Amino acid sequence: MLTFEEKEAIIQEFPELTRKEVSMKRVNYHYEDSLYEKTTVVYHLHPNGNGFVYVGDLSQYDAKEKGLVNIREASADELRQMIKDSIAYLATEEEELFDEEVEEEWKNKENSKLTLLQEDTLWNIYHGYNLEESFGSYEEAKSYLLEEGFRKVGTR
Structure with a gap:
C-alpha cells in the first residue's frame, strides 16, 4: 500500500489539480476546469492512506453510488490512471462520451x-x-x- 506521502506525490504530478484541506487532516484535490459542478477528483485523502477518486460512471471502474473508487490499495500506476481518467471525464461533454x-x-x-x-x-x-x-x-x-x-x- 502506498503511503499518504507517496499518494500525494503522485497526485501532485497533475498541475491542473488544486489541493484543499478538509477536516481531520484529510485533503481533497479539485479540477477547477471541470465542465460540471463536480470538481473533486481526489476525495478525503487521509494520512492513513485511505481516500477516493471520482470516476463517475466510467465502465472500467466499479465505483460506488457517488462515482467514487477507494484508493487505499491502489498501486502507483492504478492511481495515476484513475486520476487521468477522472480529469478526462470532467473535461468531456457528456454527449462526447458516447x-x-x-x-x-x-x-x-x-x-x-x-x-x-x-x-x-x-x-x-x-x-x-x-x-x-x-x-x-x-x-x-x-x-x-x-x-x-x-x-x-x-x-x-
Whole structure:
C-alpha cells in the first residue's frame, strides 16, 4: 500500500489539480476546469492512506453510488490512471462520451443476459428482442442493472 506521502506525490504530478484541506487532516484535490459542478477528483485523502477518486460512471471502474473508487490499495500506476481518467471525464461533454452507438451485454449469476443499447437519447435495456426498461441516462441504466444483480461482460 502506498503511503499518504507517496499518494500525494503522485497526485501532485497533475498541475491542473488544486489541493484543499478538509477536516481531520484529510485533503481533497479539485479540477477547477471541470465542465460540471463536480470538481473533486481526489476525495478525503487521509494520512492513513485511505481516500477516493471520482470516476463517475466510467465502465472500467466499479465505483460506488457517488462515482467514487477507494484508493487505499491502489498501486502507483492504478492511481495515476484513475486520476487521468477522472480529469478526462470532467473535461468531456457528456454527449462526447458516447459519440458512437453503445451496445453492452450484461449477465447475472444465473447467466441471464440483458442488452443495454443507446438509441437516440434513450438508454434501453432489452431481454432478447423485448424492451425491459428505458432510461434517460447511461448512469441510470447502469445503476438499475447493478441493483438487479447484473454485471457488464463486454462492449460491442
